[in-house]
Amino acid sequence: MTKIMEVEDLEVVYGVIKALQGISFYIDEGEIVTIIGANGAGKSSTLRAISGMVRPSSGKVRFKNKDITNSPSHLIARQGLSHVPEGRGMLTKLTVEENLILATYNRKDHAKVKEDMEEVYKQFPRLSERKKQASGNLSGGEQQMLAIGRALMTGADTLLLDEPSMGLAPLIVKEIFEVIKRLNQAGKTILLVEQNAMTALNTAHRAYILENGAVLKSGLAADLISDPEVKAAYLGGH
Amino acid sequence: MGLFMQTTVNGILIGGIFITIAVGFSISYGVMHIVDFAVGEWIMLGAFTAFWLNQYTKIDPLLLIPFIALFFALVGYLFQPIIQKVVNIKHRSAAMMALAFTFGLSTLLRGSALTLWGFNNRNLVTMLSEMNVNLFGITVPAIRAAATVFSIFVTAAFAFFLYRTKTGITIRAAAEDKTVAGLMGIDGHRISRLVYAIYVGLTAMSGVFIGSIFSVFPDMGLRYTAFAFFVVVAGGMGSFSGAIVAGLLLGLISSFVSVYVGGAYVFLILFFILYLILVFLPKGILGKGW
């Protein structure tokens, strides 16, 4: 396996709040890795620091053997790393189609863009029915699908997904996680951040448990599901 | 009735020119979140550039318009990073600093123009200056009609660009959320620069029309700065359609007040109406601003 991403002693500070205390982890190409943790554990801060939304105060992020720490987010996005932010980051005034076109702005492989567009509409038929609708008028589930579809349209091979299940009905959550598995089978590397620990551990290959900005535990997802400590703290004792 | 029609037609004609300025100002505000106090000075500089170029080359000011629009777009393109620097300074009230900066720029440009060219009013003479056309049975100066038609055409082209091209999508995306646009690989600074360039180019171009309809003098921009604020606030911050409606409304209000009340009251009544809009329609006339 080749490591596609390596994060080393990543630290994020907001004013006086230290959100990340220096965390390290890696992702192999083709893996689904999940980071789980309670509110305020530092999950979103991790993703934001990787994608350039916030500047880490120290530490390193390597992606495809390149140091991307401190690169601006638009340049990181062009390396094939796409961040679907918490809350979906909708551009509400743009239509569904415009959101997808926007994501392709820097791509030169026009034939592949067309193919990807068809693939996204095939994966998410509801988006294809709502092409001309402002994305602000979509339901939460549809918006999450658009957010993922848009990330795919950037041509990314690696996706950072921040709580894709947030605020969605159980049935839709199931659908979204099916999609995540399918994308992974199709070759996408995925870093999945979740509060919904059970579903995340069932989906991922490996997991990191984050507490107060530090990695508490890590290992194979299957092992962590049966870990008594994890069970008690994150899986509601089941 | 004749006077009423005359006033209406004049109002619409002038409003047509305001539309171009309004739309540029509004989109530039929408993307950069910086109020450019120097909007009137771009008008003044556009008019003066046409005047001096015409003096030296004898080329008709109307034919100079493409050159002036491009030249000022370049000026805006080169100048925007300086404004951006002011905003990027880690300061609690960066927006306030930017406001102070463009206000200073406006004062500097006006002061320089006064020093260089004095208080004199100059006339920008074009091939249409002596002509009249008949519109709906009303005689209007040909330059006014031509300026309006041209402005509407340019505004339509700008709308097409914003709503029907890929780059237009990136501009609207950056206007709504630069962070998310960044995640899509869009360079927000590049977009701000592009938009500011378009806005300065369009505004200077309108300056040539305004200069040839009225006259050219260093203070000529002042009232348009006030007008631009009216349009952006009344139309809703950053709203394209709102800017169009507000631009036309502005033309009609100033035309009617000038004829029926008196030119001195234009600003008083305009800003009273703005006050009412802010109280009753805080998101602008069409409710589309933010």
Ligand SMILES: Nc1ncnc2c1ncn2[C@@H]1O[C@H](COP(=O)(O)OP(=O)(O)OP(=O)(O)O)[C@@H](O)[C@H]1O
């Ligand atoms: N923009 C910010 N300014 C100040 N503090 C912040 C900011 N964003 C996050 N924090 C703080 O940093 C810490 C980590 O936040 P973060 O958003 O990374 O947590 P999270 O694990 O994603 O939580 P959640 O599950 O609620 O989304 C929290 O204490 C939070 O209050």
Ligand SMILES: [Mg+2]
């Ligand atoms: Mg979060």
